[in-house]
């Protein structure tokens with residue numbers, strides 16, 4: 055089915071090019087799953103992408119947690135991700151002033167050269183979005199910023215007032231792809247969706263098909279409920295990469311997320 059039909063108003067009001075790219079991939083794959091590829095070795099990462107590539111729409115990385123990282127192996131990994139028709143999302147959670155964030159897009163990891171999406175906190179003010187966009191422009195590429203409007207971890211300091219301000223400022227900026235919301239609390243997510251409206255994505259970590267919470271204060275909710283409450287993409291880490299059968303797990307998350315979207 056056409057992306058415009060499936061996504062409705064989210065498609066017609068999208069204000070960031072990368073958002074349409076994502077909605078199209080999601081339709082090709084029939085999956086709203088972003089894999090949080092939190093494995094510490096390059097071999098583990100390659101193994102994962104080979105097993106689950108066809109069932110996910112985006113690949114979320116933490117480039118700085120890989121033990122045996124090299125520029126060459128990372129370039130091959132990104133090229134495998136592109137071959138698997140995936141958007142690459144570096145979850146760097148930038149938070150510095152605009153000019154420094156721009157420089158941090160370069161450096162050893164050169165995030166600007168291979169990422170389609172990055173995360174940022176708006177704690178330093180809206181210039182961070184211009185800084186990150188300038189980073190992509192420096193290498194002639196385009197990308198989208200996901201602002202953290204909520205977090206899934208218990209005791210986090212992103213209170214409702216902060217969330218409201220992040221959404222109000224983020225909505226006005228074309229460089230903002232969307233917001234990170236808390237997938238473990240569907241009621242909070244529905245409120246977030248009401249504030250965000252139709253023009254921006256909401257992507258949600260903190261989802262898992264098994265009951266119970268994760269380690270070190272991570273909280274989990276149900277993927278179908280998250281999508282029904284307004285999430286456009288479920289970010290799943292351990293539910294897939296720690297599963298004994300990552301391929302079947304990825305298929306299950308894909309089908310749950312897709313059924314959530316079609317019901318919505």
Ligand code: S5P
Pocket residue numbers: 090092145173204205206207234259260261268272289290291292293
């Ligand atoms: O609030 C947040 C925001 C993010 S981006 N909570 C999160 O857990 N994340 C990320 O989502 C986190 O960095 C990790 O990569 C992933 C969740 O992994 P899981 O193993 O708990 O599914």
